[in-house]
Amino acid sequence: MLGEVEKNLLHVISDLDELPAEGAFNLRENGKGVQRRSTKNVEITPKTDKPGIDIRVAPGTAFESVHIPVVLTESGMNDLVYNDFYIGEGATVEIVAGCGIHNCGCDTSQHDGIHTFYIGKNAHVSYVEKHYGEGEGTGKRILNPQTIAYLEEGATLDMDTSQIRGVDDTKRFTKVVVGRGAEVVISEKLLTHGEQSAVSDMEVELNGDGAKASITSRSVAKEQSHQVFYPRLSGNCACFGHVTCDAIIMDKARVRAIPELTANHVDAQLIHEAAIGKIAGEQILKLMTLGLTAEEAEQQILDGFLR
Amino acid sequence: MLELEHVQFTAGTTNIVKDVSLTIPEGRFVVITGPNGGGKTTLAKLIMGIEQPTGGAIRWNGADVTHLSITERARLGISYGFQAPPRFKGMRVSDLLQLAAGSDQQLTHDQCCAYLTKVGLCARDYVGRDVDASLSGGELKRIEIATILARGSGREHSLMIFDEPEAGIDLWSFAKLTETFRALHAGGKATVIIISHQERIIRLADEIVLIAGGEVKARGSVDEVFPLIMRDTVSTCSAAEQEGL
Numbered sequence: 155m156l157g158e159v160e161k162n163l164l165h166v167i168s169d170l171d172e173l174p175a176e177g178a179f180n181l182r183e184n185g186k187g188v189q190r191r192s193t194k195n196v197e198i199t200p201k202t203d204k205p206g207i208d209i210r211v212a213p214g215t216a217f218e219s220v221h222i223p224v225v226l227t228e229s230g231m232n233d234l235v236y237n238d239f240y241i242g243e244g245a246t247v248e249i250v251a252g253c254g255i256h257n258c259g260c261d262t263s264q265h266d267g268i269h270t271f272y273i274g275k276n277a278h279v280s281y282v283e284k285h286y287g288e289g290e291g292t293g294k295r296i297l298n299p300q301t302i303a304y305l306e307e308g309a310t311l312d313m314d315t316s317q318i319r320g321v322d323d324t325k326r327f328t329k330v331v332v333g334r335g336a337e338v339v340i341s342e343k344l345l346t347h348g349e350q351s352a353v354s355d356m357e358v359e360l361n362g363d364g365a366k367a368s369i370t371s372r373s374v375a376k377e378q379s380h381q382v383f384y385p386r387l388s389g390n391c392a393c394f395g396h397v398t399c400d401a402i403i404m405d406k407a408r409v410r411a412i413p414e415l416t417a418n419h420v421d422a423q424l425i426h427e428a429a430i431g432k433i434a435g436e437q438i439l440k441l442m443t444l445g446l447t448a449e450e451a452e453q454q455i456l457d458g459f460l461r
Numbered sequence: 462m463l464e465l466e467h468v469q470f471t472a473g474t475t476n477i478v479k480d481v482s483l484t485i486p487e488g489r490f491v492v493i494t495g496p497n498g499g500g501k502t503t504l505a506k507l508i509m510g511i512e513q514p515t516g517g518a519i520r521w522n523g524a525d526v527t528h529l530s531i532t533e534r535a536r537l538g539i540s541y542g543f544q545a546p547p548r549f550k551g552m553r554v555s556d557l558l559q560l561a562a563g564s565d566q567q568l569t570h571d572q573c574c575a576y577l578t579k580v581g582l583c584a585r586d587y588v589g590r591d592v593d594a595s596l597s598g599g600e601l602k603r604i605e606i607a608t609i610l611a612r613g614s615g616r617e618h619s620l621m622i623f624d625e626p627e628a629g630i631d632l633w634s635f636a637k638l639t640e641t642f643r644a645l646h647a648g649g650k651a652t653v654i655i656i657s658h659q660e661r662i663i664r665l666a667d668e669i670v671l672i673a674g675g676e677v678k679a680r681g682s683v684d685e686v687f688p689l690i691m692r693d694t695v696s697t698c699s700a701a702e703q704e705g706l
């Protein structure tokens with residue numbers, strides 16, 4: 155049912171070789187939902203007023219995986235989609251999203267996914283999102299994801315995003331509002347090369363006592379590419395927040411990291427660390443003494459860094 | 462066999478290694494010792510190819526390696542455990558051991574653990590850890606030694622150079638490490654050079670080379686050289702001399 159190009163994209167963004175044999179999923183291809191499956195606990199329904207889907211996870215769901223991959227193979231496709239997630243109290247789910255673009259034409263292919271999560275009391279969400287672009291065409295591959303999440307008391311969100319390769323232009327916006335005793339862990343990985351540009355704008359509000367946030371961004375900027383990180387953390391109660399931006403810069407690339415902390419409460423504890431630098435020469439030398447060439451050594455170091 | 466012939470290394474106007482000639486036969490276990498700043502690490506880096514000599518020649522098993530790259534020397538069996546090893550964010554201990562072992566042998570979890578045990582690390586706790594700032598100096602150092610063991614083992618004609626392996630290591634791990642070096646010596650397959658200041662390691666050696674001021678000051682068996690080191694230690698301390706010691 156899936157062509158080779160679609161299969162490969164699916165594999166890269168979700169580690170799936172076929173559509174999942176069980177569990178809820180929604181496959182969106184070239185701007186249309188083409189296949190979908192709901193389960194007893196996870197109901198996926200298309201929106202009627204705008205493109206996108208609603209995903210409702212029943213309270214108390216023990217553990218389920220939900221796959222919502224997006225593939226774009228038509229050059230010139232401009233796809234805007236709204237996905238809303240309603241996670242019931244005490245539910246535990248893993249959501250695997252991701253977008254792969256294959257553009258072999260000369261027109262721009264673009265996917266803007268707007269994901270909003272309403273995470274109920276004591277619910278646990280793990281959200282994995284991979285972005286990838288390929289194709290020999292001169293047309294650009296653009297991804298502008300927005301992720302907005304509201305965490306109720308005791309809820310957790312573990313968000314793992316990566317942009318692996320081939321996306322020309324990305325503007326990522328993430329906003330998380332963390333309630334009492336809730337916790338968000340964001341891990342962002344990014345690799346840019348060529349003339350690519352990536353901007354990651356992030357806003358986390360710690361609004362309930364005991365709220366926690368941990369944001370880690372690791373990136374590699376190669377060649378002439380350009381990256382900007384703008385993580386903002388505000389503590390409005392007794393809370394704890396930590397931001398780390400760590401970038402390896404190479405060739406003629408440019409990286410800006412602008413972490414911002416705002417404490418509006420005496421018991422808000424906020425920390426940020428940011429480091430940008432090239433690969434340490436000693437690291438390359440060390441791996442060369444293990445028999446690697448300088449190029450292989452560099453690749454190993456980058457692979458580890460973005461693992 | 463490792464042969465150094467009139468090896469020199471000058472940085473700017475300073476002669477760091479002056480004129481070192483040394484022959485180390487295959488399977489020999491040699492300890493290089495001498496005062497800080499004497500040029501021991503520089504000599505090791507010259508053998509590994511991390512620094513290029515400004516004069517002289519280096520031969521390994523008959524081949525002139527003086528102008529070979531680090532990678533080429535590594536592939537000829539030369540390995541070097543850094544005095545101050547670098548850290549790698551995101552690289553696991555097991556990854557580093559696998560890189561060291563090389564792509565021609567796939568290390569099992571048990572083999573990784575065995576190398577760590579040999580340096581006194583509780584393998585289960587370390588195999589999956591990242592070789593990053595979360596490790597203490599002594600832990601990092603022992604992982605470095607384990608990678609050299611992984612690299613040199615199972616390879617014919619290997620030369621393993623360890624640079625102050627005892628640095629930062631607690632007494633218990635040190636005892637384990639000495640045991641490991643003793644076993645390596647007894648195995649007799651690899652040629653081993655250890656740069657060390659520890660009597661217990663020095664006493665394992667077939668031969669001791671004393672390097673100071675960029676030169677070989679003395680070489681010989683433990684019984685020949687050790688008394689010289691002890692005498693020097695006292696005589697270089699001017700306060701002790703004044704006291705008539």
Ligand SMILES: Nc1ncnc2c1ncn2[C@@H]1O[C@H](COP(=O)(O)OP(=O)(O)O)[C@@H](O)[C@H]1O
Nearest residue numbers: 472475477495496497498499500501502503504
């Ligand atoms: N590349 C270099 N440039 C300048 N000085 C150096 C360089 N490498 C080493 N040195 C100096 O040479 C001397 C010997 O260093 P080293 O070989 O590290 O000694 P050891 O290992 O015996 O303590 C030291 O004084 C050190 O500062």
Ligand SMILES: [Mg+2]
Nearest residue numbers: 501502503544
């Ligand atoms: Mg030294």
